[in-house]
Amino acid sequence: MNNPIKNWWPSPAKLNLFLHINGRYKNGYHQLQSLFQILDYGDELAFDVNASGKITLADPISGVVDEDNLIIKAALLLKQSLPATQSNGLGCTIHLRKRLPMGGGIGGGSSNAATTLLVLNKLWGCHLSAEKLAALGLTLGADVPIFIQGKTAFAEGVGEKLQPVSLPTKTYLILFPDSHVSTAEIFSLAELPRNTAKIDFSDYSFANTHNDCQQLVCDRYPNVAKALHWLLEYAPSRMTGTGACVFAIFEHHQEALDVQALLPKGTTSFVANGVNTSLLHSQIQAQIY
Numbered sequence: 001m002n003n004p005i006k007n008w009w010p011s012p013a014k015l016n017l018f019l020h021i022n023g024r025y026k027n028g029y030h031q032l033q034s035l036f037q038i039l040d041y042g043d044e045l046a047f048d049v050n051a052s053g054k055i056t057l058a059d060p061i062s063g064v065v066d067e068d069n070l071i072i073k074a075a076l077l078l079k080q081s082l083p084a085t086q087s088n089g090l091g092c093t094i095h096l097r098k099r100l101p102m103g104g105g106i107g108g109g110s111s112n113a114a115t116t117l118l119v120l121n122k123l124w125g126c127h128l129s130a131e132k133l134a135a136l137g138l139t140l141g142a143d144v145p146i147f148i149q150g151k152t153a154f155a156e157g158v159g160e161k162l163q164p165v166s167l168p169t170k171t172y173l174i175l176f177p178d179s180h181v182s183t184a185e186i187f188s189l190a191e192l193p194r195n196t197a198k199i200d201f202s203d204y205s206f207a208n209t210h211n212d213c214q215q216l217v218c219d220r221y222p223n224v225a226k227a228l229h230w231l232l233e234y235a236p237s238r239m240t241g242t243g244a245c246v247f248a249i250f251e252h253h254q255e256a257l258d259v260q261a262l263l264p265k266g267t268t269s270f271v272a273n274g275v276n277t278s279l280l281h282s283q284i285q286a287q288i289y
């Protein structure tokens, strides 16, 4: 009989505390500057490794076929990066507790991919370096490397050039306005501002930064505009990534909970603390293999 007590691994969310678009590369991707804040809240994954050679997702996501699921894609990518002699027979059944809204700009899919790469790298004994895992992850999405590194960081390039930074601990109230925003759609809009001047991170403050996608998303998705407008009554607030989630920043956990309690009934929200190191990385460090 299988042991019913699973080892659950965190798959945290992130916020883009700001998102400046500085230009565009020849391949169409955007050159950006951002501040990734890792949160102490997210999905969880468990991995039952076996010798079947098959990768199975025990908890499929409604609306996402398994071949497109970033968890399966990450596991297959890891296997394919190994010599056949090493990858032969590597199998796994993966369990998922999904909490993060999809298409929310909080990195759910990218984080799931990163957790899969990091944990299977250990459980399968692949011994790939973090740099190699980040390079593999980048082929799945621009947001995967930040979750591989697992540190709150100032980002440049397409989001893969990361400089870890230590931020004071704040609490965030995050609202999901029940609109799914396609990242590809927003980045393809002709009206998107693409010429924000680069900043030095030493000059960063929340007040002197912004999100270049926010206005366009608010114009197209009234629910996002409404949620942001609501939050701004209480605290400094902004959209994360290309939306749809918006967040407000509080000094103290209780203040965020107090404002959350005032939300109109039926609003999807969560309160989380910013962390400088992902809980996944602390758990991996503490584990003995």
Ligand SMILES: C[C@](O)(CO)[C@H](O)COP(=O)(O)OP(=O)(O)OC[C@H]1O[C@@H](n2ccc(N)nc2=O)[C@H](O)[C@@H]1O
Pocket (backbone or CB within 6 Å): 016, 019, 028, 029, 030, 031, 032, 034, 105, 110, 140, 141, 142, 143, 144, 157, 158, 159, 183, 184, 187, 188, 241, 242
């Ligand atoms: C906007 C951010 O959420 C900021 O954290 C990310 O840069 C997006 O990361 P992601 O969702 O992992 O993005 P990907 O899956 O790599 O790309 C989705 C789509 O967004 C566009 N894209 C993404 C990142 C980037 N620097 N420039 C882009 O133009 C591309 O059209 C791409 O087809």
Ligand SMILES: Nc1ncnc2c1ncn2[C@@H]1O[C@H](COP(=O)(O)OP(=O)(O)OP(=O)(O)O)[C@@H](O)[C@H]1O
Pocket (backbone or CB within 6 Å): 061, 064, 068, 069, 070, 071, 101, 102, 103, 104, 105, 106, 107, 108, 109, 110, 112, 113, 141, 143, 183, 241, 242, 243, 244
């Ligand atoms: N394991 C997964 N979890 C969530 N979404 C996934 C997953 N695998 C594939 N997807 C697809 O990726 C899309 C984007 O989901 P995700 O939650 O990563 O968006 P996001 O929060 O906007 O990400 P980002 O901030 O990185 O742009 C989903 O709509 C879904 O079709």
